[in-house]
Amino acid sequence: MYELVQASGCSYYIQSPAKIGLVKLNETDVCLIDSGNDKDAGRKVRQILDKNGWHLTAIYNTHSNADHIGGNKYLQGQTKCKIYAPGIDCDFTRHPILEPSFLYGGYPCKELRHKFLLAQGSDAEYLSEAVLPECFEMLPLPGHFFDMTGFRTQDNVVYLADCLSSRETLDKYQITFIYDVDAYLKTLEMVKSLTAELFVPAHAEATTDIRELAQYNINKVHEIAEKIIEICVEPVCFECILQRLFTEYSLTMNFEQYVLAGSTVRSYLAWLKDAGELDISFENNRLLWKRK
Numbered sequence: 001m002y003e004l005v006q007a008s009g010c011s012y013y014i015q016s017p018a019k020i021g022l023v024k025l026n027e028t029d030v031c032l033i034d035s036g037n038d039k040d041a042g043r044k045v046r047q048i049l050d051k052n053g054w055h056l057t058a059i060y061n062t063h064s065n066a067d068h069i070g071g072n073k074y075l076q077g078q079t080k081c082k083i084y085a086p087g088i089d090c091d092f093t094r095h096p097i098l099e100p101s102f103l104y105g106g107y108p109c110k111e112l113r114h115k116f117l118l119a120q121g122s123d124a125e126y127l128s129e130a131v132l133p134e135c136f137e138m139l140p141l142p143g144h145f146f147d148m149t150g151f152r153t154q155d156n157v158v159y160l161a162d163c164l165s166s167r168e169t170l171d172k173y174q175i176t177f178i179y180d181v182d183a184y185l186k187t188l189e190m191v192k193s194l195t196a197e198l199f200v201p202a203h204a205e206a207t208t209d210i211r212e213l214a215q216y217n218i219n220k221v222h223e224i225a226e227k228i229i230e231i232c233v234e235p236v237c238f239e240c241i242l243q244r245l246f247t248e249y250s251l252t253m254n255f256e257q258y259v260l261a262g263s264t265v266r267s268y269l270a271w272l273k274d275a276g277e278l279d280i281s282f283e284n285n286r287l288l289w290k291r292k
Helices: 039-052 072-079 087-094 098-104 167-173 181-192 211-231 238-248 255-274
Strands: 003-008 011-015 020-024 029-033 055-060 082-085 124-126 137-140 149-152 157-161 198-201 278-283 286-291
Touching: 003 198, 011 039, 020 039, 039 072, 055 072, 082 087, 087 098, 087 124, 098 255, 167 211, 181 211, 181 255, 211 238, 211 255, 238 255, 238 286, 255 278
Parallel strands: 029 055, 055 082, 082 124, 157 198
Antiparallel strands: 003 011, 011 020, 020 029, 137 149, 149 157, 278 286
């Protein structure tokens, strides 16, 4: 773990729970794509930098999930590097309490205020083409989170952040986090059309061909949507929908899974309602979902 892998030319990634991109800008300066999940990840990145005599100039965050910005504060404090994050995710990076608050839908209790959902805040600036190295191209990847962005380097290496999951992750957890289902599917269709020297997803193996895995993720989204529609053949409340999904997939509920899967299922319900597949009613002061 935390092994430096050369993807192509000046483009590398650090093998870690959420892969960290590293790109050499010249003989001494490098930048990172994300920073890992906590201070300890930041320290391990710093060891790699020191071992190679590299100076960190900037961190380009793909999005603001805690496992991608957790090393920001430590590395910025150590190196005085700049940090950039896209759109709304920049605000979440500056004020990380927004993530567990958004997921829970209110003030998060202490069981949700841990490093996997709540990173330390860092002094991030808004990401734009103007602040990128000349060798970088931004690739908007909305869907998983608000304004998630990937990058293509001059070596034709594409860093895909969290826009798809590995087969193993999907088969184990089934319901992976999605903020905007419609945007997520459009992103995956776009990703299927890309070519690159190497694709580096944060939570799947690097590969030269991403099409099959992208389709596997698309299929899983439609499978879950179909299950939700089946569950809603009679009017049913959100809690019952979530319970049925967990039971059918043999998943185990805990507080973290409740907020992550629960937020995702709400996104599915909103998507299916907007698509005309589901409708709502209020009975006995309860919001119920029903198939149209």
